[in-house]
Amino acid sequence: MQQTKFNRRDLVAAGLAAAGFAALSPPVPALGQGAALPLTPSCDGKAAVTRRQTEGPYFTPSSPLKPDLRGDGAGEMLALSGFVLTPQCRPVAGALVDLWHANVGGDYDNSGFRFRGHQFTDAQGRYQFLTRVPGLYPGRTRHFHVKVRAGRGPVLTTQLYFPDEPGNTRDGIFDRALLMAISAAEGGRLGRFDFVIAG
Numbered sequence: 001m002q003q004t005k006f007n008r009r010d011l012v013a014a015g016l017a018a019a020g021f022a023a024l025s026p027p028v029p030a031l032g033q034g035a036a037l038p039l040t041p042s043c044d045g046k047a048a049v050t051r052r053q054t055e056g057p058y059f060t061p062s063s064p065l066k067p068d069l070r071g072d073g074a075g076e077m078l079a080l081s082g083f084v085l086t087p088q089c090r091p092v093a094g095a096l097v098d099l100w101h102a103n104v105g106g107d108y109d110n111s112g113f114r115f116r117g118h119q120f121t122d123a124q125g126r127y128q129f130l131t132r133v134p135g136l137y138p139g140r141t142r143h144f145h146v147k148v149r150a151g152r153g154p155v156l157t158t159q160l161y162f163p164d165e166p167g168n169t170r171d172g173i174f175d176r177a178l179l180m181a182i183s184a185a186e187g188g189r190l191g192r193f194d195f196v197i198a199g
């Protein structure tokens with residue numbers, strides 16, 4: 001399967017069913033529903049690079065290696081997962097994915113690392129965070145902040161959004177290209193987003 005290209009949607013579905021996601025089963029059993037979908041060796045070869053967005057005022061460098069942020073506060077659980085891919089839809093292994101977001105009350109932890117953590121994509125280019133749905137704060141719609149970096153390459157700084165969020169249309173930073181696919185799961189929500197980074 002070396003150099004095989006995959007359809008991005010199928011990659012995510014298959015990835016969620018893989019062993020690395022099995023740990024999610026107790027809180028969100030529906031995560032395994034992608035199991036029946038096969039990998040499809042097809043790709044248009046020109047996936048759009050994920051758009052950059054402002055970092056905002058609340059980034060803290062050197063977050064801990066911590067894919068499970070659920071213990072950082074209250075709120076509805078959300079499993080955020082997907083792939084880091086090249087524009088040719090090839091998974092990028094070992095890519096840094098750094099996530100930070102507000103707590104359920106809309107506040108950032110600016111003195112510590114609650115709801116701040118990073119991880120590295122696995123050999124198949126997958127990442128997964130377990131966290132809580134961020135709260136709202138004045139002037140912004142609901143969002144995650146993310147930085148993605150492959151090796152010593154350029155840092156992609158962007159934000160992710162929730163579909164059907166009333167505040168989206170009132171937020172001048174909001175970009176529908178950065179909408180996660182959100183679905184309900186027992187015990188919380190699933191959020192899926194694939195990052196496509198320039199080589």
Ligand code: FE
Pocket residue numbers: 056058102140143145
């Ligand atoms: Fe923010």
